[in-house]
Amino acid sequence: xxxxxxxxxxxxxxxxxxxxxxxxxxxxxxxxxxxxxxxxxxxxxxxxxxxxxxxxxxxxxxxxxxxxxxxxxxxxxxxxxxxxxxxxxxxxxxxxxxxxxxxxxxxxxxxxxxxxxxxxxxxxxxxxxxxxxxxxxxxxxxxxxxxxxxxxxxxxxxxxxxxxxxxxxxxxxxxxxxxxxxxxxxxxxxxxxxxxxxxxxxxxxxxxxxxxxxxxxxxxxxxxxxxxxxxxxxxxxxxxxxxxxxxxxxxxxxxxxxxxxxxxxxxxxxxxxxxxxxxxxxxxxxxxxxxxxxxxxxxxxxxxxxxxxxxxxxxxxxxxxxxxxxxxxxxxxxxxxxxxxxxxxxxxxxxxxxxxxxxxxxxxxxxxxxxxxxxxxxxxxxxxxxxxxxxxxxxxxxxxxxxxxxxxxxxxxxxxxxxxxxxxxxxxxxxxxxxxxxxxxxxxxxxxxxxxxxxxxxxxxxxxxxx
Amino acid sequence: xxxxxxxxxxxxxxxxxxxxxxxxxxxxxxxxxxxxxxxxxxxxxxxxxxxxxxxxxxxxxxxxxxxxxxxxxxxxxxxxxxxxxxxxxxxxxxxxxxxxxxxxxxxxxxxxxxxxxxxxxxxxxxxxxxxxxxxxxxxxxxxxxxxxxxxxxxxxxxxxxxxxxxxxxxxxxxxxxxxxxxxxxxxxxxxxxxxxxxxxxxxxxxxxxxxxxxxxxxxx
Numbered sequence: 020x021x022x023x024x025x026x027x028x029x030x031x032x033x034x035x036x037x038x039x040x041x042x043x044x045x046x047x048x049x050x051x052x053x054x055x056x057x058x059x060x061x062x063x064x065x066x067x068x069x070x071x072x073x074x075x076x077x078x079x080x081x082x083x084x085x086x087x088x089x090x091x092x093x094x095x096x097x098x099x100x101x102x103x104x105x106x107x108x109x110x111x112x113x114x115x116x117x118x119x120x121x122x123x124x125x126x127x128x129x130x131x132x133x134x135x136x137x138x139x140x141x142x143x144x145x146x147x148x149x150x151x152x153x154x155x156x157x158x159x160x161x162x163x164x165x166x167x168x169x170x171x172x173x174x175x176x177x178x179x180x181x182x183x184x185x186x187x188x189x190x191x192x193x194x195x196x197x198x199x200x201x202x203x204x205x206x207x208x209x210x211x212x213x214x215x216x217x218x219x220x221x222x223x224x225x226x227x228x229x230x231x232x233x234x235x236x237x238x239x240x241x242x243x244x245x246x247x248x249x250x251x252x253x254x255x256x257x258x259x260x261x262x263x264x265x266x267x268x269x270x271x272x273x274x275x276x277x278x279x280x281x282x283x284x285x286x287x288x289x290x291x292x293x294x295x296x297x298x299x300x301x302x303x304x305x306x307x308x309x310x311x312x313x314x315x316x317x318x319x320x321x322x323x324x325x326x327x328x329x330x331x332x333x334x335x336x337x338x339x340x341x342x343x344x345x346x347x348x349x350x351x352x353x354x355x356x357x358x359x360x361x362x363x364x365x366x367x368x369x370x371x372x373x374x375x376x377x378x379x380x381x382x383x384x385x386x387x388x389x390x391x392x393x394x395x396x397x398x399x400x401x402x403x404x405x406x407x408x409x410x411x412x413x414x415x416x417x418x419x420x421x422x423x424x425x426x427x428x429x430x431x432x433x434x435x436x437x438x439x440x441x442x443x444x445x446x447x448x449x450x451x452x453x454x455x456x457x458x459x460x461x462x463x464x465x466x467x468x469x470x471x472x473x474x475x476x477x478x479x480x481x482x483x484x485x486x
Numbered sequence: 487x488x489x490x491x492x493x494x495x496x497x498x499x500x501x502x503x504x505x506x507x508x509x510x511x512x513x514x515x516x517x518x519x520x521x522x523x524x525x526x527x528x529x530x531x532x533x534x535x536x537x538x539x540x541x542x543x544x545x546x547x548x549x550x551x552x553x554x555x556x557x558x559x560x561x562x563x564x565x566x567x568x569x570x571x572x573x574x575x576x577x578x579x580x581x582x583x584x585x586x587x588x589x590x591x592x593x594x595x596x597x598x599x600x601x602x603x604x605x606x607x608x609x610x611x612x613x614x615x616x617x618x619x620x621x622x623x624x625x626x627x628x629x630x631x632x633x634x635x636x637x638x639x640x641x642x643x644x645x646x647x648x649x650x651x652x653x654x655x656x657x658x659x660x661x662x663x664x665x666x667x668x669x670x671x672x673x674x675x676x677x678x679x680x681x682x683x684x685x686x687x688x689x690x691x692x693x694x695x696x697x698x699x700x701x702x703x704x705x706x
Contacts, residue, residue, distance in 0.1 A: 116543035117550050124554075128568075131576040138579050140587050142594040144638065152647040159650060168646060172663050173653065183643075203587055244567045384563045479542045 020076055024200040025207070027083035032056025034090025037097060039287055040280040043222075050219025051288065053211050054262060058291035059086055061192035062340070065163065069347060073161040076199055114230040115479040121234040128241055129217055136210040136251040140203070146253035149183045151205050154194025161199075163192065164351050180435050182355035187344060189294040190255050205253060213250045216261040217241065220456055223268055228464040230480075232472035236463040239393075243455050245386040245448055255296050260452035262292035263302045267421065268460055270306040270334070271414045274313060279330075282310070286333040294340035298428060302453070305421040306334040309413070360431045369430060369439065376443035377426050386448045387455060394418075394458040397465050404467065411465045418457045425450065598623070598639040602648040605673060605695045614653040614668045615695060616660075616682065617645045618675040627677040627692055635675065671695045 032052030036043055063082045068074055091098065113119055141151040157163045168174050169184055177184050194205035217237055224233035241247060250257040269285030272278075289306060293299035310333070314326045348354050381391040398415045429450075434442060462468060533541075557564050582590075592599050609615060623637035639645065645654045655666045672682045677692045687696065 115546065117546040120547050120550060127576075128572045131572045134579050135575045138583070138590060139594055140591045142591060144641075144644075147639075147644045147647055148641045149643070152643050155647060156650065167653075168643065173665055174642070175659055175663055242564060242567050244563045244571075247567060248571060384561060386563075388561065388563045388567070475546065479539065479546050481539060 020080075021197060021200040021202050021207075024080060024083065024196065025211070027080065027087060028056035028060060029053060030056075031059065031083055031086035031090055034087060034094050035059060035287075036284065038090060038093040040284040041097060042280065043284070044225065046218050046222030046225070050215045050217070050222055051265065051284075053215045054258075054291060055287065056083075056086075057193050057196070057208070057212075058189065058287075058294055060196060061189050062294065064192050064196065065188055065347075068163045069351075074157065074163070074195060074199060075161055076201075079196060079199055113481055115476070115481060117479065118231050118234050121231075121238050125217065125234065125238050125241060128238075128247075129214060132241075132247060132251055133210050133214055136213070137204075137206050139206070139251075141205060141253045143252045143254065149186065150190050150255065151194055151253050153183060153186075153191040154196075154205055155198055157191065157195035158198030163188065163195070164353065169353060178355050180356040180358045180433075181437070184353050185348060185355040186255075187294055187297055187299075187341070189291070190253075190258065194253070209250065209253055209258060212258045212261060216265070216456075219265060220460075223265065223272070224460055224464060226272060227460075228469050229472050229476040231476045232463040232469060235472070236459045239388075239390065239462065240456050240459040243386075243388050243390055246452050246455055249449060249452070256449040256452050259292060259296045259299070260455065262288050262295055263299060263421075263453040264456035264460075266292055266337075267302050267305060267417055268414075268457060270309055271417055274309050274413055277313070282330065282333055286337045289334065290337040290340055293337060294344075297341065298425065300338060300341060301421055301424045301428060303334050303337045304424055305417050306337070307331065308420060309417060310334055312413075356435075358433050358435065360433050366430075372439055372443060373426055373430050376447055377422075380447055380451055387451060390455050390458050390462075391451075393462050397462055397468055400467050401465050411461065411469075414457065414461045414465070418454055418461065421457075422451075422454055425453075595639060596636065597634045598636060599648070601635065601675065601693060602639060602645065604693070606649055606652070609649075609652055609671050609695050611651050613670045613695075614655060614665055615645075615649065615671045616669050616673060616679065617642065617654045617656050618673050618679060619657050622675045622678040625676060625678065630676075633676050669698050671697050 029049075029052045032055040033048055035055050036048050036051055040047075060079070060083060063086070064074060064079065067078060067082065072078060141147060146152075153166070153168070156166050156168050160166055169177060171177055176182065190208075193208045197205050197207055220240065221233050221237050224236050228236075246257060246260070266285050266288030269281050269288060273281040273285060285306065289299065289303050292302060310330050314328070314330070317326050380386065384392070394415070398412070401412060401415075429442075437446075463472065558568050559565065585593075588603065605615065618640070620637045620640040623635040623640055624633050626633040639648075642654055642656045653665055653668075655663070655669060660666045672679050673695050674680055674687075674691060675693055677689075680687050680691065680696075683696055684698065
């Protein structure tokens with residue numbers, strides 16, 4: 020039953036991506052099919068639970084079949100055309116030996132990571148005292164909102180600040196999904212999520228740079244020490260990073276190409292990201308700024324009539340999961356003491372601690388390797404030396420804006436359940452995962468490095484480079 | 487209008503000129519110098535295309551290997567990632583794929599998990615269990631120097647995960663929740679919490695769960 024459930028998730032995610040972005044490559048489609056399938060399935064599970072339906076294997080599989088049929092109906096013309104034009108052909112595009120070597124390293128490293136992820140059942144504290152246990156109990160009791168661990172008499176601390184009751188439910192419901200379908204451990208979810216992201220991220224980069232540069236980007240991202248080790252755990256940090264970075268990168272790709280489909284897929288991933296973690300709104304805000312900037316550019320070129328205001332609706336729609344969940348939490352009483360300071364304030368000590376924490380995290384190689392060193396180096400090189408490089412600086416700008424917004428949000432959190440020092444010293448090492456793929460995307464595709472890779476590729480590629 | 491257009495044309499020309507110059511610099515860096523060294527060499531040029539490609543590829547692979555090994559050797563972070571994480575995990579896990587899930591989990595969580603599994607196996611599914619505190623786990627019994635537990639599984643939700651569907655009650659809830667008034671079992675760890683039982687127990691009973699009703703006691 021679990022195998023059928025996972026296959027249906029992939030098919031529904033695949034169809035949804037095809038419906039949104041017709042020209043998505045097979046790598047992007049397969050890579051992001053699992054997260055998108057999970058996003059829509061968990062959304063439907065949550066709605067069904069809210070309507071009072073029991074979360075049973077029959078219901079979950081029915082929901083998936085329904086999604087697959089609906090997706091197939093939307094994509095029927097595409098599917099018909101594909102079936103008519105289908106001819107079996109297999110070409111092994113080796114690109115070059117360097118690409119092959121790096122690909123082998125990526126496969127080896129990811130195989131090891133995948134094996135570690137699925138070998139060990141959930142053992143990390145955050146998952147056992149949160150995500151995994153919530154998913155497990157939801158599966159046992161066939162409900163989310165009515166779970167015994169959400170009962171104040173059984174868990175009196177449930178409404179305290181920072182309680183798991185107010186967490187966005189995507190990962191918990193994903194775990195419930197696999198447990199309901201008979202899994203002994205939920206580790207398959209993070210394992211498939213991260214492995215798919217490798218593929219999708221490669222496909223994303225292939226749109227803007229050559230094969231060699233793309234595989235360097237994937238290897239660089241994969242080898243980021245803290246991120247790789249965290250990807251084998253069951254908490255939200257890495258899966259959130261996959262969704263946030265992929266979503267924002269699609270919006271960045273839309274920015275110069277102005278292809279509506281890329282913005283659609285980007286916003287879909289950002290919506291999934293908001294369904295995963297509350298701070299997903301930061302990346303939506305960054306996407307909104309990019310869309311607004313584009314609108315301003317149109318205004319300068321074509322005047323008021325040239326602005327497509329409706330485009331702003333897409334990133335705004337990505338906030339819907341957050342808004343819906345807030346309404347649901349208020350209605351169902353699944354709230355906890357707020358930790359957010361909503362008024363503007365100035366605390367020099369806190370600000371100083373934040374800045375030094377952010378600087379330390381970016382500059383130390385222990386957690387993120389040389390990711391941010393290289394990123395800053397290529398930003399400076401492009402800005403000073405290479406005129407053409409400025410054309411890709413909006414990616415770096417998006418990363419920096421999202422980074423600043425993240426720390427603004429952290430500044431507005433009232434650390435009543437933990438000390439700021441403790442958060443900066445122990446938890447903060449996970450905060451920058453979202454920026455790692457974006458940084459590597461920029462490192463390998465920016466003007467100066469992209470040109471260098473292109474030149475190299477043109478000398479050693481067995482086929483002519485397509486980019 | 488014309489003046490603006492002229493100004494834009496001049497700007498465009500400057501941009502194009504700069505871009506041409508920069509891309510020429512790059513070409514010089516990559517093509518001309520390399521060409522002079524390798525590719526423009528007459529012997530090299532006279533070789534068939536596939537040989538040239540192969541040599542170029544082998545050269546690129548050799549340079550990449552040197553760079554990768556240098557990074558791995560010089561950076562502690564990347565050295566840890568490759569040696570201690572990627573290679574070691576594969577080496578350690580591959581021969582142990584037959585180990586059952588509980589064994590894999592015990593290898594990570596140690597005696598604390600063994601304790602929880604023991605409690606699960608010795609209590610009925612409808613039990614309401616008093617679960618020990620962190621201090622109970624880490625404070626050794628009077629006649630021992632060190633506790634065998636590290637207390638990492640002391641949190642209520644973690645206990646709920648492993649003991650489900652049994653109900654778990656912790657110290658802070660005693661007298662506060664309705665469940666704390668329905669306790670059926672008390673968890674004894676390192677000999678602590680025996681005083682919570684309404685009857686006397688043996689002094690050497692250190693770890694386990696005992697029913698609050700002595701009539702429900704079963705010999706172990």
